[in-house]
Amino acid sequence: MSVVLPLPDPAPRAVRTDAAMQDKLGRQLRRQVGQAIADFGMIEDGDRVMVCLSGGKDSYTLLDVLLQLQKKAPVRFELVAVNLDQKQPDFPPHVLPDYLRGIGVPYQIIEQDTYSVVSRVIPEGRTMCSLCSRLRRGALYRHAAEHGFSKIALGHHRDDSVATFFLNLFHHAKLSAMPPKLRSDDGQHVVIRPLAYVAEADIAAYAQARAFPIIPCNLCGSQDNLQRRQVQQMLQQWEQQHPGRIDQIARALGNIHPSQLADPALFDFLALGRKPARGDDTSSSFTT
Numbered sequence: 001m002s003v004v005l006p007l008p009d010p011a012p013r014a015v016r017t018d019a020a021m022q023d024k025l026g027r028q029l030r031r032q033v034g035q036a037i038a039d040f041g042m043i044e045d046g047d048r049v050m051v052c053l054s055g056g057k058d059s060y061t062l063l064d065v066l067l068q069l070q071k072k073a074p075v076r077f078e079l080v081a082v083n084l085d086q087k088q089p090d091f092p093p094h095v096l097p098d099y100l101r102g103i104g105v106p107y108q109i110i111e112q113d114t115y116s117v118v119s120r121v122i123p124e125g126r127t128m129c130s131l132c133s134r135l136r137r138g139a140l141y142r143h144a145a146e147h148g149f150s151k152i153a154l155g156h157h158r159d160d161s162v163a164t165f166f167l168n169l170f171h172h173a174k175l176s177a178m179p180p181k182l183r184s185d186d187g188q189h190v191v192i193r194p195l196a197y198v199a200e201a202d203i204a205a206y207a208q209a210r211a212f213p214i215i216p217c218n219l220c221g222s223q224d225n226l227q228r229r230q231v232q233q234m235l236q237q238w239e240q241q242h243p244g245r246i247d248q249i250a251r252a253l254g255n256i257h258p259s260q261l262a263d264p265a266l267f268d269f270l271a272l273g274r275k276p277a278r279g280d281d282t283s284s285s286f287t288t
Helices: 018-040 057-072 095-103 114-121 129-146 158-172 200-210 227-241 245-252
Strands: 048-052 078-085 107-111 151-153 181-183 190-192
Touching: 018 057, 018 200, 048 057, 048 129, 057 078, 057 200, 078 095, 078 129, 095 107, 107 129, 114 129, 129 151, 158 200, 158 227, 158 245, 227 245
Parallel strands: 048 078, 048 151, 078 107, 151 190
Antiparallel strands: 181 190
């Protein structure tokens, strides 16, 4: 009589825990941020980096990932978190200092009442972003110069750059976005955006997993008539209908072909196919 041996129970399938998902997303963000830093030479040996921390998900993620990369980076650099307290109503001044002390990160707080200035100057119902941004940028630049920072790190991500591209296209008739690295207009500061390759959705998921103490912005974030918000809604609809579209647009911003556009300052169209000169330049005869 044959004996039927019972089959062994199948090995239990691995269940992805929140910790495992957080670890996977963390590796992805470190890879993307590290790649952006390498591609654009954002951080060099001996840099003193001012990480601008607003209390939002983007700047928390920026600081968190940079701290992780700092431990294994091939160069040595210093990170200092800097927050600009703009004296917005109901802003909790203790949240960021408590968080930064808890993780052992050096920090500095700038106190400047830009909120009162913006509220006084901008008529009710008008967007405050432009003036608020200029005042904030001026305060951060001054602080960077006074404290010897060689780089200023901002938390703008891939989706911010794409949205800025369309804002400039629709409202300013120019093709420009948020570059991953730039020099300030006065030539004194280098601004870097290490999250340039990172999707906003991934930042939101990472910030939630890490349970950052998010401070909501009730100034610009509460305005319904922002042009940027309209563009963001447009991009979200595109992404829902055609997943991957934002990433394709972001890739296009790094794949420019000046000869396929129409800016004579970037490509010498006059010299293209020009016959040997026979005398004076005749190009002016085609203008009125």
